[in-house]
Amino acid sequence: MKATVSAPALIALDWGTTSLxxxxxxxxxxxxxxxxxxxxIMNLPAGGFDQAFxxxxxxxxxxxxxLPVIAAGMVGSAQGWxxxxxxxxxxxxxxxxxxxxxxxxxxxxxxxxxxxxxERGVLPNVMRGEETQIFGALASEPxxxxxxxxxxxxxxxxxxxxxxxxxRIERFYTFMTGETFAALRxxxxxxxxxxxxxxxxxxxxxxxxxxxRDAGDAGxxxxxxxxxxxxxxxxLSGEQQPDYLSGLLIGHExxxxxxxxxxxxxxxxxxxxxxxxxxxxxxxYRVALSRFGCHDAPTxxxxxxxxxxRIAALAGLVAAPVRTx
Amino acid sequence: MKATVSAPALIALDWGTTSLxxxxxxxxxxxxxxxxxxxxIMNLPAGGFDQAFxxxxxxxxxxxxxLPVIAAGMVGSAQGWxxxxxxxxxxxxxxxxxxxxxxxxxxxxxxxxxxxxxERGVLPNVMRGEETQIFGALASEPxxxxxxxxxxxxxxxxxxxxxxxxxRIERFYTFMTGETFAALRxxxxxxxxxxxxxxxxxxxxxxxxxxxRDAGDAGxxxxxxxxxxxxxxxxLSGEQQPDYLSGLLIGHExxxxxxxxxxxxxxxxxxxxxxxxxxxxxxxYRVALSRFGCHDAPTxxxxxxxxxxRIAALAGLVAAPVRTx
Numbered sequence: 001m002k003a004t005v006s007a008p009a010l011i012a013l014d015w016g017t018t019s020l021x022x023x024x025x026x027x028x029x030x031x032x033x034x035x036x037x038x039x040x041i042m043n044l045p046a047g048g049f050d051q052a053f054x055x056x057x058x059x060x061x062x063x064x065x066x067l068p069v070i071a072a073g074m075v076g077s078a079q080g081w082x083x084x085x086x087x088x089x090x091x092x093x094x095x096x097x098x099x100x101x102x103x104x105x106x107x108x109x110x111x112x113x114x115x116x117x118x119e120r121g122v123l124p125n126v127m128r129g130e131e132t133q134i135f136g137a138l139a140s141e142p143x144x145x146x147x148x149x150x151x152x153x154x155x156x157x158x159x160x161x162x163x164x165x166x167x168r169i170e171r172f173y174t175f176m177t178g179e180t181f182a183a184l185r186x187x188x189x190x191x192x193x194x195x196x197x198x199x200x201x202x203x204x205x206x207x208x209x210x211x212x213r214d215a216g217d218a219g220x221x222x223x224x225x226x227x228x229x230x231x232x233x234x235x236l237s238g239e240q241q242p243d244y245l246s247g248l249l250i251g252h253e254x255x256x257x258x259x260x261x262x263x264x265x266x267x268x269x270x271x272x273x274x275x276x277x278x279x280x281x282x283x284x285y286r287v288a289l290s291r292f293g294c295h296d297a298p299t300x301x302x303x304x305x306x307x308x309x310r311i312a313a314l315a316g317l318v319a320a321p322v323r324t325x
Numbered sequence: 326m327k328a329t330v331s332a333p334a335l336i337a338l339d340w341g342t343t344s345l346x347x348x349x350x351x352x353x354x355x356x357x358x359x360x361x362x363x364x365x366i367m368n369l370p371a372g373g374f375d376q377a378f379x380x381x382x383x384x385x386x387x388x389x390x391x392l393p394v395i396a397a398g399m400v401g402s403a404q405g406w407x408x409x410x411x412x413x414x415x416x417x418x419x420x421x422x423x424x425x426x427x428x429x430x431x432x433x434x435x436x437x438x439x440x441x442x443x444e445r446g447v448l449p450n451v452m453r454g455e456e457t458q459i460f461g462a463l464a465s466e467p468x469x470x471x472x473x474x475x476x477x478x479x480x481x482x483x484x485x486x487x488x489x490x491x492x493r494i495e496r497f498y499t500f501m502t503g504e505t506f507a508a509l510r511x512x513x514x515x516x517x518x519x520x521x522x523x524x525x526x527x528x529x530x531x532x533x534x535x536x537x538r539d540a541g542d543a544g545x546x547x548x549x550x551x552x553x554x555x556x557x558x559x560x561l562s563g564e565q566q567p568d569y570l571s572g573l574l575i576g577h578e579x580x581x582x583x584x585x586x587x588x589x590x591x592x593x594x595x596x597x598x599x600x601x602x603x604x605x606x607x608x609x610y611r612v613a614l615s616r617f618g619c620h621d622a623p624t625x626x627x628x629x630x631x632x633x634x635r636i637a638a639l640a641g642l643v644a645a646p647v648r649t650x
Contacts (some may be wrong), residue, residue, distance in 0.1 A: 217584045
């Protein structure tokens with residue numbers, strides 16, 4: 001039996017550095033339509049934010065106005081459309097709602113921008129966009145928000161690992177894994193012996209993960225040169241070297257995460273956690289996590305749109321009942 | 326009283342990827358003249374190795390031929406003038422001598438190329454040029470070559486840390502510290518908030534070292550983002566960020582080295598070691614080492630020319646007596 005399609009109730013924007021993804025959501029929170037654009041905040045068309053918004057969402061607003069609009073991500077940074085100052089950890093959804101800043105688009109619509117989250121301390125950390133995805137995961141799986149605590153990983157250019165409990169983001173780490181990989185591949189000696197390959201070499205990837213896990217005590221700076229030396233000694237082809245280096249870096253990320261957990265008398269081995277991200281990247285992380293004994297790390301689907309909808313509901317932008325834990 | 330200047334006895338070349346340094350050495354091993362050129366093996370003039378050699382050393386050979394010629398560094402790599410296959414660890418000076426490969430320059434002179442050193446294992450490592458500097462340090466300070474063992478650091482683009490005992494290079498690590506720093510500064514988000522500064526900010530550098538030492542258990546990938554977030558939170562100016570990141574990376578290098586030492590029931594704290602490298606970089610490493618409790622790390626002067634001379638003497642290219650431990 002096909003569910004009844006609900007009427008459009010919200011335009012939700014995931015607006016990052018390099019891309020803009022827009023969702024037309026129904027009163028039940030389901031996506032009725034989506035639009036993707038490369039108009040990230042560092043890649044705006046002439047006319048800037050307003051023009052990118054108009055181009056992406058104008059037709060929806062023409063057809064269904066008035067619709068409330070909510071946005072999360074770098075659009076709320078100092079370089080964004082309007083700055084939504086960071087909310088500090090521990091941060092609950094109510095704090096995010098209280099920190100919403102609005103900007104008026106030229107067609108008169110108010111765009112509600114969700115703030116990012118800041119953790120102070122010796123290692124200050126910031127996120128913008130991931131906080132919304134995390135609350136999307138909590139909306140889908142209320143059990144993640146209990147006082148038992150949950151660990152949520154968001155792999156990517158700047159991978160985040162967030163510790164959540166009592167419906168709040170307690171603290172988080174930023175691992176610059178993706179960007180460091182790209183910088184080393186494209187701008188160091190390691191790239192010189194690499195050959196591009198259309199296929200993912202899982203054996204080379206796992207070898208990298210295992211090397212970081214078993215022989216990584218001198219740290220990442222001491223293991224990455226083996227991408228080259230395993231090539232020089234005929235143990236790794238040029239096609240295998242990118243996946244090996246990727247495995248090494250993700251392995252060092254998980255080794256570091258495991259160190260943090262060990263300090264708290266926990267470990268990745270046997271742990272249950274959640275991943276948020278693209279299928280290909282989450283698959284890669286699941287393989288790496290399994291090498292650390294963690295075999296229960298499903299991906300949370302549609303975390304972005306669920307998070308935007310949940311925050312919009314809490315903010316009273318949509319009338320839908322808010323699901324509570 | 327001024328020492329008598331001895332007659333020219335050897336041309337010694339330190340020929341790396343980006344530069345060529347040539348020494349005219351007397352029979353006592355002292356440098357009578359030096360020439361520096363940017364004609365590294367990746368930056369050769371038209372006419373290639375032969376032309377670079379002629380341009381740098383031709384006048385010396387015209388004036389003093391026949392003079393033996395010895396060279397170390399990337400000139401002996403697969404991309405070099407002639408390949409001198411790696412000698413494997415544990416490697417003594419005699420093994421380097423046995424591995425010398427000669428190439429004839431167009432003017433008929435034989436250039437003796439010293440091989441690099443390879444360590445096999447899970448983390449294979451290679452060096453070319455540093456082995457010669459290490460034997461130069463042993464020539465200057467025979468006590469480093471005893472069975473007690475010595476630790477020698479060679480900071481740089483690819484920093485090496487070598488464990489030496491019984492006049493042999495037993496094993497070594499390669500930390501890609503310098504190159505990773507440059508890749509992150511020039512090709513990641515961290516560079517975007519940095520401002521160039523003509524002066525070295527030691528306070529920011531030390532802060533980076535201490536952060537890696539005290540809060541670095543999640544690994545380098547998890548600490549480097551603080552270069553940006555300390556800026557965002559007003560704790561680090563754009564001018565301070567490069568020195569902070571440099572301190573972080575060198576701090577992670579030393580933290581990793583300390584882990585290796587700890588596994589062997591040793592530690593950087595209270596350790597005596599030697600550095601080989603430029604004065605500015607060795608000074609920076611001494612500051613960082615002091616934060617790990619190591620206060621005895623003098624620079625070995627003229628390690629390159631001493632090493633080239635020592636290997637030439639062992640190879641019978643110069644008649645000078647070889648100093649033994």
